[in-house]
Amino acid sequence: MELPAWFEIATFVGLTTLLLADLAIVARRPHEPSLKEAGLWVSFYVSLALIFGLLMLAFTDGVYATEFYAGWLTEYSLSVDNLFVFVIIMARFQVPRKYQQEALMIGIIIALVLRGIFILLGAVVIERFVWVFYIFGVFLIYTAINLVRHRDDDEEYEENAFIRRMRKVLPITKDYHGAKIRVTENGKKMWTPMIVVILALGTTDLIFALDSIPAIFGLTREPFIVFTANVFALMGLRQLYFLLGGLLKRLVYLSLGLAVILAFIGVKLILEAVHENQLPFAGEREPIEAVPHIPIWLSLSIILGVLIIATVASLLKTRGQQITVDEPVLEPEEAEKIATGGPEAAAAAESRLADRADRGDGGDGGARR
Template identity: 85%
Template sequence: MELPVWFEVATFVGLTVLLLADLALVVRRPHEPSVKEATAWVVFYVALALAFGVVVLAVTNGQFATEFYAGWLTEYSLSVDNLFVFVIIMARFQVPRKLQQEVLMVGIIIALVLRGVFILLGAAVIERFTWVFYIFGAFLVYTAINLVRNRDEDEDYEENALIRRMRKVLPITKDFHESKIRVTEGGKKYWTPMIVVFLALGTTDLLFALDSIPAIFGLTKEPFIVFTANIFALMGLRQLYFLLGGLLKRLVYLSIGLAVILAFIGVKLIMEALHTNELPFINGGEPIEAVPEIPIWLSLSVILGVLVVATVASLLKTRGQTPDDDERPQVAGGEQQVQTDDSGRTAAATEADEPRRT
């Protein structure tokens, strides 16, 4: 069964209006949401995703609805993992709390654009070359292994070569100027630290898109389901950032849970590639019928079960623990404490934020 065109068009129009309204709210009223406000928005977006799955079930069939829920849960869990890096970036660049909503919104828009591009490319490649599932599956298994191997390492954000190059070449002001990325001081044009923050978020989103798109294509081949699952997973991420704050530190087993999910989907992709094999050096180019297919309901059950176990185990492991004041991100309350040099300026400002003239 194919998805009705009118349903796809209506969905994209509705989601576009919702995203634009959310963006307008951030631009008109930049602030740090309270716990009550953030909770209300997160509950709203989660309920909206659950309701959309019911609508998909009513309009199409249970197969598409189950694929949507499985994809949404997978992308949502990967998005929560993405929040860890967002917290580090905000603290690393000392983004003022009142500006963090705008920064996160830009990061989410960048993520949507990048994932949209990857979805279109992935759909086109899969339609022509089914053997690409071997590559996707192997990549997800490799990513899962790395998540387990690096789970005990201290998380720290390292600037990539592009950002380091920008710092050396561009004249950058010491302070943020609201959400502006370009200002004039003393008759000369300068970039603000916001341009570096946006670039850091963009490159991070790119890396996460490389994981998320192969993962969801392992659950459904329908581009509409892939894209809507990604949109619903990203909506409400901004409010979830403020809601969780330092509590992200308590999800100590999230990386292991994600590793299990990615490895499971990777194996599922490889099994599907074997079941529809066309490579001449594998079984003479013939499909291997003996390889079983994993039904989507089983995939959904595994994903949901792993997330529940990882979350409950994390909360039990860290029961009674709270983030240390000096490690708590700015969104968790309290101004970030930084060391100062003899002139009273912050070390970070001295090193990175002073205007650079070329």
């Protein structure tokens, strides 16, 4: 049973309206949401995804709905892993907490546009070259192995080439001007650091999509389901950022859980490629029926089970542990030295911050929350 065209159109219109309304709300009243507010919004978006799956079940069949739920859960869990880097980006650029919502929202919209392009390209490639599943499968297994190998490493953020280039070519102010990205200083139009933050969030997410998009194509070949699963996963990410915050550190087994999921989907992709039995150098060949096909309901069960086990095990492991989210910050005079003293002053300040972090001292100004 095919997805009705009107259903797809209505979905795109509804999601676009929702995203624009969400952006308008954030822009009109910049603030740091409370845990209660963030929790309510996360619940709203999760409920929305669950309802959307039920609508797919009502208007199509159980296969599409199950594929959506499996894809959404996979993307959502991988997006949670992205939050570690988002936290680092916000800390590195010292974005004021009350303006982080808008930065995240615009960054997520940019990420959705880039992911949409990536999904369309992926759908075209898969439609023409089924054997690309071999590549996707091996890549996901490789990613899973790396997740296990580096699970204890500290998360780091390195500016990509695009962001480094933007820093060089754009005239950027020293200070933030609220959530504005463009201001006039001394009669000259300039960009604010917020533009770099937004672009960093959007482009960094695309890097994470390099493994999440192939993963969801291992669960469904419907571009519509792939895209909507991504939208629903990313829409609630902003509120989840404020809800979890430093508690992300408690999800100590999340990387292991994600590794299991990626490895499973990688194996599933390879099995599908072997079943299709299509290679560019072998001509037309008959499918190999003996190769087992993993049904979507089993995929959904495994993904859900792994996430539950990883989450519960993480919470049990860190139960009773003190989780701190304090970050050492620059004193005002130190910030001034960096602005006027160049790289050497910045390096000296960074060294002082590292010393404070080792001592657990955030400085007289307190920790930025």
